[in-house]
Amino acid sequence: MKNNYIEMMEKRRSIYVIGKNVEQSEEALLNTITDAIKHSPSAFNSQTSRAVILFNEHHHKLWAIVEEKLRAIVPVDRFTATEEKLATFSAGFASILFFEDQDIIKQFQDQFSLYTDQFPIWSEQATGIAQHSVWTALAQEGIGASLQHYNPLIDQAVKDEWQIPDTWKLTAQMPFGSIEAAPGEKEFMADSERIIVFN
Numbered sequence: 419m420k421n422n423y424i425e426m427m428e429k430r431r432s433i434y435v436i437g438k439n440v441e442q443s444e445e446a447l448l449n450t451i452t453d454a455i456k457h458s459p460s461a462f463n464s465q466t467s468r469a470v471i472l473f474n475e476h477h478h479k480l481w482a483i484v485e486e487k488l489r490a491i492v493p494v495d496r497f498t499a500t501e502e503k504l505a506t507f508s509a510g511f512a513s514i515l516f517f518e519d520q521d522i523i524k525q526f527q528d529q530f531s532l533y534t535d536q537f538p539i540w541s542e543q544a545t546g547i548a549q550h551s552v553w554t555a556l557a558q559e560g561i562g563a564s565l566q567h568y569n570p571l572i573d574q575a576v577k578d579e580w581q582i583p584d585t586w587k588l589t590a591q592m593p594f595g596s597i598e599a600a601p602g603e604k605e606f607m608a609d610s611e612r613i614i615v616f617n
């Protein structure tokens with residue numbers, strides 16, 4: 419019998435066709451996201467991960483910011499494709515902004531100088547774990563999500579729009595919503611090329 423958690427992991431996929439047909443309340447989703455981040459591990463239990471959850475017009479504003487920033491750098495003849503892609507994110511129900519608090523990293527570096535070089539790396543690992551936890555938890559609710567990286571292009575505009583603390587560094591954006599199209603088959607390399615065992 420397959421481990422329950424593995425089954426949950428298999429349910430998480432990158433879902434790009436998302437909509438607003440979400441049954442859960444904003445509060446219920448917020449609780450799921452909060453708990454997933456809360457129970458994600460971090461180096462020395464430093465709890466560096468932060469999130470901002472954008473619903474309604476805030477969600478749409480995020481993708482308008484991304485569009486504005488990309489318009490300045492994407493060639494005009496390729497911008498239609500960019501606009502179409504961003505519209506698929508905006509079509510979702512909400513977005514999560516993931517951050518890592520650089521101030522906490524600094525505090526831990528000061529306290530444990532032996533690991534000065536490691537704390538920023540561990541912080542990046544922590545945000546990845548938090549993102550995966552949230553993504554997997556949402557999948558159990560039948561909610562589809564994808565992971566996007568328009569940072570650092572949008573960092574300042576995001577900080578200005580939602581008055582984000584200066585020490586919070588944006589690490590990822592996760593638009594989510596109802597699953598409007600199933601993801602394609604996923605290819606896997608041979609386990610034997612990834613896992614070495616001695617017994």
Ligand SMILES: Cc1cc2nc3c(=O)[nH]c(=O)nc-3n(C[C@H](O)[C@H](O)[C@H](O)COP(=O)(O)O)c2cc1C
Nearest residue numbers: 430431432433434546564565566567568601602604
């Ligand atoms: C660290 C990391 C960065 C990623 N960045 C992006 C991204 O910027 N845009 C995107 O559409 N997907 C991104 N993805 C999603 C991967 O492409 C996706 O997880 C992978 O192809 C496996 O597909 P699955 O999520 O359906 O299992 C990222 C995934 C990871 C783990």
